[in-house]
Amino acid sequence: MTSAQTGVEPGRCLFVSDVHLDTVAGAAEAQFLALLRTEAPRVEALYILGDLFESWVGDDTPAHPAVIEALAALSASGVGCFVLHGNRDFLLGSGFAERTGCHLLPDPVVREFGGERVLLTHGDALCTDDHAYQELRTTVRDPAWQRRFLALPLATRELLANEARAGSRAHTSRTRPTIMDVNPGAVEAAFRATGARRIIHGHTHRPAVHDTQIDGRPAQRMVLGAWYEQGSCLSYEAGRYHLRALPR
Numbered sequence: 673m674t675s676a677q678t679g680v681e682p683g684r685c686l687f688v689s690d691v692h693l694d695t696v697a698g699a700a701e702a703q704f705l706a707l708l709r710t711e712a713p714r715v716e717a718l719y720i721l722g723d724l725f726e727s728w729v730g731d732d733t734p735a736h737p738a739v740i741e742a743l744a745a746l747s748a749s750g751v752g753c754f755v756l757h758g759n760r761d762f763l764l765g766s767g768f769a770e771r772t773g774c775h776l777l778p779d780p781v782v783r784e785f786g787g788e789r790v791l792l793t794h795g796d797a798l799c800t801d802d803h804a805y806q807e808l809r810t811t812v813r814d815p816a817w818q819r820r821f822l823a824l825p826l827a828t829r830e831l832l833a834n835e836a837r838a839g840s841r842a843h844t845s846r847t848r849p850t851i852m853d854v855n856p857g858a859v860e861a862a863f864r865a866t867g868a869r870r871i872i873h874g875h876t877h878r879p880a881v882h883d884t885q886i887d888g889r890p891a892q893r894m895v896l897g898a899w900y901e902q903g904s905c906l907s908y909e910a911g912r913y914h915l916r917a918l919p920r
Contacts, residue, residue, distance in 0.1 A: 685785065686712060687906040689721035689794065689874025690898040692760065693736055700899045701739065703920055707903065708742040713749055715907075721874045721896065722758025722779070722794030727837060729829035730822050731767025740771050747773025756781070759796045759805075759875065762813060763822065782866050786911040791868040795875030795895070798854040798862065804843065853878065854893075863891055870894065872906065879904050881915055 691704050712718050725736065747753045753774040757764055769776050780793035800806060811817055821829065853876050862871060863886045871893045879897030883890065894915060897904030903918030 683786070684715045684907065684909040685717045685719060686715050687719045687721060687792075687872055687896060687908070688899075688904065689896040690723045690758070690877060690904075691720070692723055692726045692899060693739060694726040695735065699920060700903075701736070703903050703918065704899065705738060705742050707905070707918070708739075708746055711905075712746055713751060715751060717752035717754060718746065719792060719872075720753070720755045720774075721792060721872065722756045722796075723760045723874065724755065724758070725761040725764075727830075727833045728761035728763050728768075729833050730763055730826065731765045731771075732826060733830075740768075743772035743774055756792065756794050758794045759809065763818060780862065780866070782868055785908055788870065788911075789866065789868045791862060791866050791871045793862075793871065793873045795854065795873030798858045798873065799875070800855040800858045801853075859884075859893060860886060872896070874898070879915060879917070881913075 686707075688704075688707070691700060693701050693704065708718075724739075728735075743753055753772065754777050755764065755769075755774045756777050756779045764776060766776075768774070777792070780791055780797070782789050782791055784790070796805070796809060812821075821832075824832075854873075859871065863869070869886070869889065869891045871891075873893070874896040876895060877898040877900075878895055880895050882893040882895070884893065885891065894906060894913060896906055896915070897917065902920045904915075905918055906913060906915045908914075
C-alpha cells in the first residue's frame with residue numbers, strides 16, 4: 673500500500689516518554705491507548721524514550737496486556753516502534769520486543785530526521801549531580817546483576833521492585849530538584865561527543881525546549897513531560913518539531 677492508502681504521513685514521527693503505566697494508573701493507560709489507536713497509526717515511527725512502565729520486572733510479567741496488544745497491532749500496521757530503556761523499565765528484553773514488534777534501541781542513540789543528527793536518550797545519564805542515583809544505575813544496568821535478579825521468582829521480583837520504588841520516592845523527597853535535573857556539562861559533552869545539534873529526552877518530568885550554543889553554534893534540547901496528570905508528546909514533520917501537552 674502507498675502512504676496515501678494507509679493514512680501514514682511520510683517522515684512524520686512521534687516521541688513520548690515517562691508514561692509510567694501502573695496497575696493503578698488507569699487514566700494514563702487509557703490515554704496512551706487512545707494515542708496508539710488514533711494519532712500513532714498515521715506516522716512512520718513512534719519513539720518511546722524510556723519509562724513506558726512504572727515497573728518492569730521481566731518479560732514474563734503478565735502486566736498491561738492491552739498495551740502489549742496495541743503496540744503489536746501498531747507495529748504490524750507498518751509503523752516503526754522504537755523503545756529505549758528508562759530507569760523504571762530497564763529490564764525490557766527480547767520477550768517484550770517479540771510480543772510487541774517494538775525495536776529496543778541502545779541509550780543513547782543517534783538517529784537522523786530530515787538529514788539532521790538527533791541524540792535520543794531517556795535522560796537519566798545526564799543527571800550526573802545525583803551521585804547516589806548514578807551509582808544505583810551502574811549497578812542495575814550490569815548484565816550479571818540483571819541475570820541474578822531475573823532468576824528470582826516473579827513474586828520476589830515484584831516485591832523487590834515495590835521496595836525499590838518506595839526507596840526512590842524517599843530519595844526524591846529529600847534531594848534538591850536541581851540535583852535531579854540534567855547537568856549542563858553533561859549535556860554539552862553529549863552534544864560534542866555525538867556531533868548532534870538536537871537532544872530529545874525525558875526523565876526529568878520538566879517539559880520544555882531549551883535553546884543554547886555549543887562552540888558558537890545553535891543547539892536545542894527538547895524535554896518530554898511525564899503522563900501522571902496529562903499526556904506529553906513531541907511530533908516531527910518536515911523539519912519542524914512541536915512539543916505539546918495532551919490534556920486528559
